[in-house]
Amino acid sequence: MFVPGSASQSLAAALADETGRPLATPEYRWFPDGEECASVPEFAGGEAVVVAATVSNDALVELLQLQDAVRGAGAEAVTTVIPYMGYARQDRAFEPGEPVSARAVARAVSTGTDRVVLVNPHEAGVAEFFDVETVVVDAAARLADPLPDDLADPLFLGPDESARGIAATARDAYGRGAVDHFEKERDYDTGEVTVRPSDADAAGRDVVVVDDIIATGSTMSEAVAALHERGPERVFIACVHPMLVGNARTKLAAAGVERVFGTDTVEREASAVSVAPAVADVL
Template identity: 40%
Template sequence: MIIGGPSSQLLGGRVAAALDEELALCEYSSFPDGEAYTQISSDLEEEITVVCSTPSDRDIIQLLQILDVLRGRRIDLVVPYFGYARQDKQFKPGEPLSARAMAVAIDAFLAEGSRVYTVNIHDRSVLNNFRHLATDLDAAPLLADEIRSMGLHDPVIISPDKGAIRMARAAAERIGVDYDYLEKTRHSGTVVSMAPKEIDASGRDVVVLDDMIATGGTMAQAISILRDNGARRVYLGSVHPVLTGSAVLKLCRAGVKAIIATDTLEKAVSTVSVAGLIAEALRS
């Protein structure tokens, strides 16, 4: 049986279809005072998989409510987008490691033999906070295959910075194209330029690839710079399309040709499904 969390209802349905398993009927609503209400209406089967991204505090609460219903059962828990994963370091005294706090809270509900899966979590070290077997799945090959099918002109895949180049390299090597990263150069206290480190993108189709797009500010800057440098068309690829606030407007104003993302978060741009990736991991 597959249980889809409130932010993963479509993905839960796709995983259920891929595995030919029943999709549980659940109710997600609120009490008059705003507290979250969760009910699993279907009769529970012996083997259960929960698919639940946690992009908001409310999603975390409802995931814990689901796990409370399943307390004592061995389950497979899939958290495609793991909220708070970026808060994995302490920069100032008194700051919490929120990624650790989320992992420990979730882990407390899991019975012996349960397994945890994430998809391109911000830092895999977060998984060390689970007592149970925790595995991070890689959706970069799915994005690479989608990019390959787009018929781009002399494409190059670019990471927005050196720290995120691993995904760009993996996708580029799968397709057999060039890759690079954007390097910042500071000219003064207020003037900073950004350009590909080695590759000339002039006249080429460029795909800027990262694990997530949040506010869109950095990506919008990258698009503008690449277009000013002569890029033919600029696309964005992302596993997690967080896209908060006016992010899409920023990207469109900067001149993005299209945004390619997976359904770890269910947005209008989520055209690449990770359901098959999750189903394959669960089978194995």
């Protein structure tokens, strides 16, 4: 039975449709002091698959509660699907005395589950922090589905060299186009990051900028604005995790992005395609 966290209801429903397994209807209530209680009153044993993106601290606590609820109700096995793992970018201590937050989260999640499934964690190494079997799903190929069929001589760009692989995966799934990446330079005195297009010719071409996550959109919007100096026909953005916090979507539109496509690992207006088929393959 799939047990959705409140931030992953659409994905859990899609997984239930994809696999033919039942879907639970958890109940969420809050106490006057702000504490939440997530329960699964209909669960009566068997295998439980908790599907919960940890998009906030509250969502993380909710995930832990759902794990405990199904275990207490007699679950024979618990699998935890974390479509978007918050704190995954804090995969090391950056300053003395700082925590490795991804490790702390992973250890907490591990106590209530037998297996974990992650979708494109920002740092792949965080999978090693879990104390149970952990599977990483690459859903980048799903990003090809919502793209227009008529892209003109498409160019798939990663926002930096490390994202070139995810851009190549999306290109391969789309079936045609070139792959390149932006050059990123950091001023270590000021901390300012400058992003500029590579030498790839974008003139008259449709460009798809591909990344695993878009949070504030600041660096991405600067990159797209610089890209427009090369004369592309249209610019699209495709990302696995469309966090799009604050005014991120406005920044991207102002920079000249025609459309933003994301998956349902984070359920937003931009969530144009589901990762359910990719996740279902490992369940």
